[in-house]
Amino acid sequence: MSAILFTNVRVFEGTGDALEPAEVLVQGNRIKTVARGGQHIARSKAAEVVDGGGATLMPGLVNPHCHFTYNNATSIADITALPVEEHMLVTMRNLATYLDYGFTAVIGMASAKPRLEVVARNAVAAGHYPGPRIRACTPEYTVTGGLGDDNRLDREIPSIGLICNGADEFRRSIREQIREGVDIVKFNNSGDSLTMGGLPGDINPMTDDEVRTICETTHRLGRRVAAHAHADSGVLQCIEHGVEFINHATFASEATIEKLARVADRHWVTPAIAARYNTTYEASDWGITEDLAEAIGNKREFESGCRSMTLMHEAGIRVLPFGDYGFAWIPIGSDARDLEHMVNYFGMQPWQALRAATAYGGEAWAGADGDKLGRVKAGYLADLIVVDGDPIADITVLQDRSRITAVMKDGHFHRRPAAGEPFAAARPKRRRRAA
Numbered sequence: 537m538s539a540i541l542f543t544n545v546r547v548f549e550g551t552g553d554a555l556e557p558a559e560v561l562v563q564g565n566r567i568k569t570v571a572r573g574g575q576h577i578a579r580s581k582a583a584e585v586v587d588g589g590g591a592t593l594m595p596g597l598v599n600p601h602c603h604f605t606y607n608n609a610t611s612i613a614d615i616t617a618l619p620v621e622e623h624m625l626v627t628m629r630n631l632a633t634y635l636d637y638g639f640t641a642v643i644g645m646a647s648a649k650p651r652l653e654v655v656a657r658n659a660v661a662a663g664h665y666p667g668p669r670i671r672a673c674t675p676e677y678t679v680t681g682g683l684g685d686d687n688r689l690d691r692e693i694p695s696i697g698l699i700c701n702g703a704d705e706f707r708r709s710i711r712e713q714i715r716e717g718v719d720i721v722k723f724n725n726s727g728d729s730l731t732m733g734g735l736p737g738d739i740n741p742m743t744d745d746e747v748r749t750i751c752e753t754t755h756r757l758g759r760r761v762a763a764h765a766h767a768d769s770g771v772l773q774c775i776e777h778g779v780e781f782i783n784h785a786t787f788a789s790e791a792t793i794e795k796l797a798r799v800a801d802r803h804w805v806t807p808a809i810a811a812r813y814n815t816t817y818e819a820s821d822w823g824i825t826e827d828l829a830e831a832i833g834n835k836r837e838f839e840s841g842c843r844s845m846t847l848m849h850e851a852g853i854r855v856l857p858f859g860d861y862g863f864a865w866i867p868i869g870s871d872a873r874d875l876e877h878m879v880n881y882f883g884m885q886p887w888q889a890l891r892a893a894t895a896y897g898g899e900a901w902a903g904a905d906g907d908k909l910g911r912v913k914a915g916y917l918a919d920l921i922v923v924d925g926d927p928i929a930d931i932t933v934l935q936d937r938s939r940i941t942a943v944m945k946d947g948h949f950h951r952r953p954a955a956g957e958p959f960a961a962a963r964p965k966r967r968r969r970a971a
């Protein structure tokens with residue numbers, strides 16, 4: 537069994553408000569021992585020693601609202617228009633990008649076409665392609681006229697989602713998707729400002745009967761549910777029917793937040809605030825000025841979302857970063873910017889944002905199946921990154937790929953540091969060639 541001993545590192549464990557000097561032994565694909573407070577782990581010939589040079593060792597990032605099948609397009613229609621063969625290649629490239637940026641686990645939050653996420657998950661798990669650990673999702677389920685249905689009476693337009701109406705249609709289609717191998721079933725029980733005035737975020741087009749059927753069918757088959765729920769009534773449906781992943785929760789009322797806080801251990805909230813922040817303030821190169829963002833309701837979603845997330849964080853609800861990266865002005869790989877937004881707009885301390893990105897994310901990824909990831913702790917999966925800097929002192933350091941000097945997934949280095957980067961000294965020296 538391979539073993540790697542990290543020495544001379546300062547550890548962010550996945551929780552806690554300070555880095556701590558430590559040594560960490562990885563054996564096989566798990567963390568075997570963590571020695572703190574100046575303690576040392578016995579050296580052995582079997583373990584490769586990696587001198588961290590004082591860098592930060594922390595859990596790999598977990599993205600619980602990941603659109604790894606999106607192609608950084610300027611519209612949902614442009615994502616949908618990609619032929620399936622190209623789309624599969626884009627998907628695999630995105631997964632390699634995520635791992636490069638230190639994301640060692642992701643939860644798919646709507647496959648842009650059926651089976652893209654399932655096939656990608658299987659290929660990465662088999663070791664054929666680089667990528668994080670993956671939970672694979674359905675395309676997003678919607679109803680006629682909902683977010684993701686762009687059809688007109690005079691022409692059919694391919695949808696990024698699966699359009700069903702009534703309990704029977706949802707039941708049949710969800711069973712089919714689970715047969716094809718998804719881990720997560722996602723549905724849209726709210727509109728969105730990105731429908732450009734079509735169906736606004738605070739409107740919920742789905743009936744209770746439809747949502748109940750989606751959740752019962754999915755849970756009966758042992759899978760988990762996610763909802764695109766901006767609207768207050770959408771969030772209430774999520775609480776009522778046990779939707780594990782509540783996306784956005786933008787317009788949740790104070791009464792709804794109180795209700796959610798009482799069952800906080802059953803839910804994860806992923807606001808995906810970048811799709812509001814970047815769209816309002818940074819998308820003018822693509823024709824979305826701040827005025828237009830205000831007119832379509834995007835700015836209102838940003839402001840209301842920040843208010844809701846601040847209240848939820850105060851109430852002890854687990855609010856997680858990342859989400860909705862995959863558009864031109866919110867490109868894949870820049871996701872760690874969310875951590876800065878959480879500090880600036882949700883009232884989180886930097887370490888709390890990091891906890892959400894690692895320890896909480898790991899719990900969200902694992903669900904009830906007992907996997908342990910997202911912490912630097914004995915028995916946990918060895919998904920680790922080395923960071924040149926202190927992310928608690930400067931939360932933006934994780935936005936810079938060159939500062940993430942090593943990425944380890946499942947006990948194997950995806951990337952080792954280049955010469956001159958922290959812990960380069962530990963790399964085997966090349967023998968000088970005889971002249």
Ligand SMILES: [Zn+2]
Nearest residue numbers: 645808859860
């Ligand atoms: Zn999303």
